[in-house]
Amino acid sequence: MTLWGDVEYTSVRELRGPLAVLEGVEGVGYDEFARITLETGEQRHGLVLEVDRDLAVVQVLEDTTGMDPRGTRVAFTGGPLRIPVGPAWLGRVCNGRGEPVDGGPPVFGRASAPVGGNPLNPVRREPPSEPVLTGVGVVDALTTLVRGQKLPVFSAAGLPHLELAAQIAAQATAGGEPFSVVFAGMGLTHPDASFVRDALEERSATGDLVLLLNTADDPVIERILTPRLALTVAEDLAFTGGRHVLVVMTDMTSYAEALREVSAARGEVPARRAYPGYLYSDLASLYERCGRLRGRTGSVTVLPVLTMPAGDITHPVPDLTGYITEGQIVLSRETHALGVYPPVDALSSLSRLMRKGAGPGRTRADHLDVAAQLLAALARARQVRELADLVGRPALSPADRRHLVFEEAFLRGFVNQPSDASRSLEQTLEDAWQALLTLPRGQLSMLPAALLDEHGAREAPEDQDEVSDLPGEEGTPP
Template identity: 45%
Template sequence: MLEYAGVKKISGPLIFIESLPELLYGEVVEIFSPDGEEKLGKVIELGDELAVIQVFGETGGLSPSRTRIRLSNDTFKIGVSRDVIGRIFNGMGRPIDGGPEIVAEEFLDVNGFAINPVSRSYPRDFIQTGISAIDVTMTVVRGQKLPIFSGSGLPHNELAVQIARQAKIYDRDFAIVFAAMGVKHDIARYFIESFEKSGALRKSVVFLNLANDPVIERLITPRCALTIAEYLAFGMGMHVLVILTDMTNYCEALRELSSRRGEIPGRKGYPGYMYSDLASIYERAGKIRDRDGSITQIPILSMPEDDIAHPIPDLTGYITEGQIVLSRELYRKGIYPPINILPSLSRLMKSGIGEGKTRKDHPHLSDQLYAAYSHAVWVRNLAAIVGEEELSQKERLYLKFADSFETRFMRQGFEEERSIEESLDIGWEVLTTLPEEELHRVTMEEIEEFYRRFRRA
């Protein structure tokens, strides 16, 4: 291995060294500090005279003349094998659970490669999460990427745990890949303990980059996790659920690096290529034709100031296949899970619901619930201005509908698991608050078969 001593300049997480013809663009290098401490870095710019290395870790303690660099002649790769299941790694993919090193079957580039669109198989298999709001109005399918947009103090972690526990993703071999980026220690522990309790830990691969771990390391963590996930899904044929939390911390790290590199900032200081960078993470989900496995992604991100137009949720929403948006207002009302269905969406639900998948009335029922709830919220706002007395008879019914929708349909326990039939029935039940002629989104036959049945009951 080629090794050389001395660097030209150190600035934040960046090291500038004299360029060498042997260096590869994107090469991973080992960096030894004067005290013998070892770090990893990656070549992110390669010029005539200088090469720029991004260090995954702190550069404190490094000095220009006494730092040594060892080349690897390779890009960033991670060793994969079936044995990673049940193990805990740090943000760079090194085991931290005291267990043995992984004996790698293969070394894979953490950046992965894009799935050829002609090889993709369109996700169509319904996953029952046991949560009515999700199953009926934003159905998840196997191979989807569906983020949770949350805010600080909202129960997104609970929701993610409940989904991971109840999701019927597993008719066969399955695994959970969990990657924490800049997450507080107790939150990481909450996840691990919850997985342990439900017995899922044996089936999990955990990557932890905690709040006090190096910021730049966060840029690698989700890529390590997804490389493992791809290996398990497309190599071993397993159904993999990937939970990434918190993507906001990841984006902060990206911004920090970008500003250190002196790049032209985009919106709110985030780099202009953040869309492409996030896409290189989120797009690593899906199913491949003629292969058994699948990757379903649930990234969690906290919206700064609960602002859905902030660049992080905004760019995420443009890439992912929908979003589950949590609402502070509902949470304050004591409703769990506090999912605001109006801005929430599952783009792939249409192909996973209906006759032969869930139930034939599902598509129209879901449409009708959205339409009615959206109008009900409008009426509620109106009532706040003009007072309830000024409302018409019909508008008052909508107020009633909003309440029963939130308390009967949406609200459910953390341990409560509802089958899709139950959830759909509850949907019809709350619709009976409204008169028949208000339901324009369902067919006469559906009114006949479902609405009238629940109306009578």
């Protein structure tokens, strides 16, 4: 139980947005937790953002609406905000402050931990080496998620990133080892929050899910707190409970906008696009809390989802996220317009740790070779499409036409899958082979001859002079 200080301050000098400025304080430190009592007896809570001599700036978690500076009392705890941790979080649905919204009792734990987390000693870090299988074929095959990795999803308004995040949270596994998911939603609309609860209901019922939902009408400060609560819970489940934990955080752009709003209220000098100059270090303080520890069986894997305003990948949030994380999964408007789900742009997506978690002994022996050939063939298909726009499709060679057939098979037969269906890695790689076998054997130069023989690759899958199975006019995809 938290022990509150004996001293209560009544010298609230100013209320500014979500901030309260106190004067005459002594012995108060940065990030210290505070209890705020209103004149009506209502209890609120806050965190110290800044201390300057006898002044303290406190961000109020429940906002300052309805507070009267003359009747407000503030007591400081002498330490940072702490929450109970332990397996009692599993199966619970809470708001962004960790308060239950599922009708159950408050969450209690065997111990408490600071929500700011503790830095992991780099010497004790183990390199990621085993996969987290998401059940989404294109992700598992081409941008394999590895335990302990941070791999963001870059999206744009109107694309089904929330559906993809919920699908991954519902389906992800760690090969039969103890596995849990912590889902942190930030700035969600009420329909989106309801969708997430419904999509993850089955996983929650099995006791493998922690759901923290911050909605758009909740206080902005709560949005800053939500991912920190999620990571604190995940760290305990992983490094104390021995579980492999996937933390899905959406939408990090909403989080950054909340950070910008608080920064403006504090009167800080803005940086790029009015975001605070410490946006990079703040995002890093979240993303870098993933990993594996030497001597511990668990791991924390982070999958942040963010929307790029106007689809601009140079926007500060995706730009800085790309510097910190180990790759990205990029969603494409063009692929979405074709009716393909998930609309992943395979050539723009990358998992820098994929070779650590895929291949012989981890997924399948031919996994990395198949992934490399898929990307090479897709890149060639894109070039052929651009060439066809210049010279016309009738002028294309039979091999070039066959690449257009491959592109359609790649999108429709390999990438596309229902949003409520989990695809095994075996099925995914077999679908990949079916797409690749639409190409002549001579075009599959990145695959060993033994593999081509095993899967029956032929020099001419069919008469290349009459490529008739391309959809649309003269082989144009719809």
